[in-house]
Amino acid sequence: MTALAHESPIASTLDDFTTRPTAFIAALPIPDGVRVEFIERNYYMAPPANAEHNRWAVDLIVQLRAAGIDAALIGNGYCSEPAGEKHVTGAFIPDFEIPYRRPNEADEAYRSSHDGWYPASMLHLVGEITSPSNARIDREEKYRTYARAGIPVYLLIDREKGLAICHSEPVDRGEESYYRVADPVKLGEKVQLPDGLPTLDTAKLN
Template identity: 45%
Template sequence: MSAEPIMEPVMTQVDPIDLLSAIEEATSMPIRPEYIEGTAIVPPQPNDDHNDGAFELSFQFRAAGFRLVGMGNGYRASHEDGKTMALIVPDFYVRRRRPTELDESYRKAHKGWYPIDMLALVGEVTSTNHETDTGPKLRTYAAAGVPVYVLVDRHSRTAHCCTEPVLPGDDPTEAYYGTDTKVDLGEPLPLPAPYPTLDRAPFVTG
């Protein structure tokens, strides 16, 4: 797979869920495509440093007693009119709850995508497509009201904890996080209670 993301604008009459399903079926790709800000994105194949670091961060949450930490599930955000706003697969996350019967029914109805309101915290580790994680994904998580966004930006060698999502109007591309706690990569990253301070050491040499 290319080291660069494959990005394709989506025609408004096309259901993004059907489009991503068609991409998966046509390519048999090991990575799920995503739909963000009107564009279908096939992320680049992550390297070992990315995967090892994301797993290590997930383990830190688990070690701190957060049993609902996870990786791999896809989540759907919708506009007020019910149309799909985003289909997104975080590198790691902490859920508010285990999937209920209603959540599983939602997932079935939306072809494999859970409702994004299940998420209390999301985390992304940048690959070659760092602009996606620092721009469109950040705005999408804020627009969806995800309370905490943890970003490991390997391009700028910084780590961020973004909180207080703000959607100033109806346009999700104007959403942002009101607070951004930033540290150099390798320094401990404080998170809001009740989450642990994260050790960024796995990324120092990556």
């Protein structure tokens, strides 16, 4: 991902830049296939991922669904409003995710009032697959953002380091949020997900 230049927003959305990030993103002329997210007070623009990245995301979804996790999916956007905050502090589109539920009436109402973004409270697991351009963000900024949002499990597939790291037990400490537990395995090995979720075989990623 790369930081979105501040001079690019259209003038009518300047008031939304920090107070309503979902409205700001909705107003941008974003090319097809490009993602814009709001992480730790910064906007990030990510170009379309490469073929291996996308194959791995699909492979993981197939494994989850084969294990009975029918809710596993790709592509939805979510936003978080931690306790004590007046505004959305994170708007993110995970590479893959496991929601607790299908969107209910309250979730759809939230999405409508937040410019197309569902509440992060729906999420049981989020997953990211690193690329050279965004690996640090996935390891650091998104790690803290997901912990602060209270998402129980963050699975990081770190292609550059050759690791799959399962983070669990989030702790909200504001900008110092973290996960108490980190279970790394080498890519090619199996990673056991917590909270009754299945084991994933990273040797099947190709």
